[in-house]
Amino acid sequence: MNTAKNTALHHTLAELRRCLVLLHAKHGNHAVIQRLANGLGRLEIDAADLPGARRGPADEVLPNATPAPWLHVVQQGADGEVAKWALLDDQVEDALEYLELAIRDRTDEVPFELTMMLVRLRFRLSPASVLQQVPALAEAMREGRLHGRGLLWFVRFLVLNGRVDDVxxxxxxxxxxxDELDEHSVAxxxxxxxxxAYSHPDLARVLPSVPIGSDRSPVDVDAPVRAATALADLVGRELDDAAEDAERVLKEADPVERPGEAVREALHTLLHLEKFHRVKSWCDTFxxxxxESSGPPDWRRELAAIRAQAALRTGDLPAAREYARFALERTASGTSGADIGMALGxxxxxxxAMGKLTEATETLALGVPQNLYRAQHxxxxxxxxxxCHHxxxxxxxxxxxxxxxxxELMxxxxxxxxxxxxxxxxxxxVYLLLGNQAKARxxxxEQLALPVAGPSLSHGTALRIKAATVRPRRRSQLLHxxxxxxxxAGGQLEVARVMADLSRLHHELGERGRARVTIRRAxxxxxxxxxxxxxxxxxxxxSRAASRPEANEVEVGPAALSDAERRVAELAALGHTNREIANKxxxxxxxVEQHLTKAYRKLKVTxxxxxxAVMSNDVISTA
Incomplete structure (x- = not known):
């Protein structure tokens, strides 16, 4: 038998093993199941010497010395090895069912390692389902029964869910x-x-430092190290280094696999560097x-909250609202990750900003969990x-x-x-509306003096507001x-506000024609x-009217575009990349490229x- 057929045979046997484990879990030692198990055991004995036989954790659980040995071992507990075997193929639900079966059939005390493994598997599928076990795990941690990677996972869980008292x-x-941790765990x-320390700043003064000696230094390419370095650079205002480290983490992450915490940290770094279009692009990749499609519920919720904030800052209000609602709807009762505060905000x-004030008021009334008062997000x-609502x-x-x-908090x-x-x-x-121009300026x-990493929405907004505090000629310079x-920077809503201010300035200077054109663009x-x-x-x-011209108006510019060309040009004007437009x-x-080429020619832009600016000239009144 050739190697390909051998491999196929072993895959088939693996599937049969899974089926019989589940049958046994539901029906016990039924005679039919025992006969099937004995037959499978004999097949496994015959297949064990063929090329391509699978080795590793499964072989310890499935020794080929007796018929259907896996069934006997599962009945005795299996110490979670069947579940580990299932996890090799990322079959989380199967792994959880195998492990629950192993624990159920034990006659002795369940080892704490199995309990910890059960918690981690349940968390992968439903984060809220493990909350009731947090007190017991915290007690085990304080008593020293929780250690190694299990302890590391639990500490990360506490941080991400805002339960920081024991961190x-x-x-x-x-x-x-x-000394119990491997290099990756140290990273x-x-x-x-x-x-x-970053997400809960009041913890920074009580957290231990991590002494990394030469013999325990994580490898330079480790994503967690780079993500941590990016955050450190961000806090230390080494902005270019922070952006570079964050991008490297994201480029080397596999979007098909479940992205890790390093990816989340890198996305937050880019978000705070105002690289909003990069954040949107990376979130869309994951x-x-x-x-609905990427990873377990907690990870999808975190990504959606980050994606919502990036959309908000670039002026894509409908997307911001959609992703924020998605994140909040996937927040199980009792969970309180810091991303919930971001999604609410x-x-x-x-x-x-969309004028849905009742919805905003109702959302504010939800408040935030008490433990989030210690989380900067x-x-x-x-x-x-x-x-902003006030x-x-x-x-x-x-x-x-x-x-x-x-x-004051920041x-x-x-x-x-x-x-x-x-x-x-x-x-x-607010100070401008109260008539205090000096305080506003x-x-x-102060904000303009802070460092930024490239084109900045916050910098542009500060220039717009400063313009309101100076004389008209200087105001024009600042607004431009x-x-x-x-x-x-790609902030379309802020661009609209600047154009509105420019229109008012043109009107104040008697430039009525320029004022009309600019206000229509805004x-x-x-x-x-x-x-x-x-x-x-x-x-x-x-108010609430569509952007189509009335009968006494002449269409120019975008009116020459086909519907498809107009849709593509509108999205490009809002700052979307060609890939984002194609997906939408x-x-x-x-x-997309073909439509844009035709649109450029018709609009006479390069x-x-x-x-x-050009797309906003679709309505020019002849009245």
Whole structure:
């Protein structure tokens, strides 16, 4: 028999073993099952000497010395090896069923290692299902019964779910017994310690350092080490190094496999560096066919929360709302990861900017779990969103108080970066409405002095707000600087706001024609973002109207495009890449390129960056 046929035979035997394990779990020692088991055992004995026989954990569980030995071993407990065998093929549900069977049939005390393995498997399928076991695991950790990779996993679980009271003790025990960890586990320990300090800043002063000697240094290519280094560079404001480390982690991750914690940390690094389009692109890679398709529930929820925040910051309000709602709907009762605070805040901000104030108010009423008050991704995002909602509803004292409280937290936690949350520009807008231009200018000057990594939405927004505090000629210069910065950064809603301010300036200077053209561009961009309150502010008489011209208007520019060309050009104007456009419209990248080429020719432009301004000229009144 050739090798290919041998391999196929062993795969078939493996499937038969799985089926019989499940039959035994449901029906016990039925005579038919025993006969099938005996027959399978004889086949395995005959197949054991053929080339291609599988070796490893399964062979310890399935010794080929007696008929159907695996059934006997499973009945005696199997010490989880059948489950480990199933995990080799990433059959998590099968592994869980095998392990539950092994534990159920034991007559002696269940080893703690098996209990820990059971918890980890259940967590892969349903994070909320393990919450009731957290107190027992925490007690085992304090008593020293939890160690090695099991302890490392539990500490990471505590950090990610905001249960940080025992994190310092767990990390201390891991550091004391580092000799039990392999190189990869040491790398994960470094990453866990860095993420705990970063996501819960008040922990930083009580967490143990991780002493890495030359004999225990993780290999340089290890993703957890690079992810931790990226976070350290971010905190230390080595922004270019942070971006490079984060990108390397993401490029080397396998989107087909379950991405690890290093990927999440790298995405947060890029998010806080204001690399929002990179974050969107990477999230879409890991969420290949939409949020339902990638990884276990907790991972999909985390990705959706990050994707929502990136969409919000680039002005894609519908996507921000969709992904934030997805994340919150997948949040099981009792779980409280820091990404929940981010998703809540994003949903409130997106709903507010879209004019869905009732939805925003109801979301705010949900509040955040008490333990998230110690997590920077929890309380900060909630406070900032509440401030934005107060600003939109003109509750100015409340808005100012929340913006400043958010800033106080960020300064105290040493994470004061506008890429995380631009609290200074929020407070400055309130001061402008209160008539305090000097205080507004002071805050935006502070923000402009902070380092950024390339074109920055927060920098452009600060320039826009500063323009409102200076004379008209200087204002024009600042607004055009803001426009260049925001277009390069890809923040379409902020571009609309700058254009609205430019239109008002043109009107103030008596440049009525330029004012009309600019305000229409602003309105089109706001409409594309579905920012209805801004649309109403710019053209009250067009409230909720479509962007098609009336009968007494002449269509130019985009009117010459076909429907397909228009859809592609609109998405490109909003900053989407060709790949993103292809995914949204269910066409190939080549088709997108062809439509864009035709659109460029008809619109008489040569660069993608010209599209936002040109596409907004679709309505020019002849009245």
């Amino acid at each position: 310092a003790a767990g990390l201390t025990r891991l550091v004391e017994r580092m 994960e320990l470094m990453s866990t310690r860095m993420w705990a 969420l290949t066919d939409g949020p 994003t949903l409130v901000q997106a709903s507010t 929890g309380l900060q995002h909630y406070l900032f969103a509440k401030a 600003l939109a509803t003109r509750q100015l004292p409340e808005a100012l108080n929340d913006f400043l409280s958010c800033g 300064v105290a936690w040493k994470v004061d970066s506008p890429g995380i949350l631009p609290w200074r520009t929020g407070a400055a807008e 002071e805050l935006v000057d 600087q803001a426009l260049d910065e925001l277009q390069a 309105w089109w961009l706001a409409k594309a973002c579905q920012a209805e309150p801004l649309c109403d502010e710019l053209f009250p008489d067009r 419209l269910y066409v190939t990248t080549s088709t 660069h993608r960056r010209s599209l936002p």
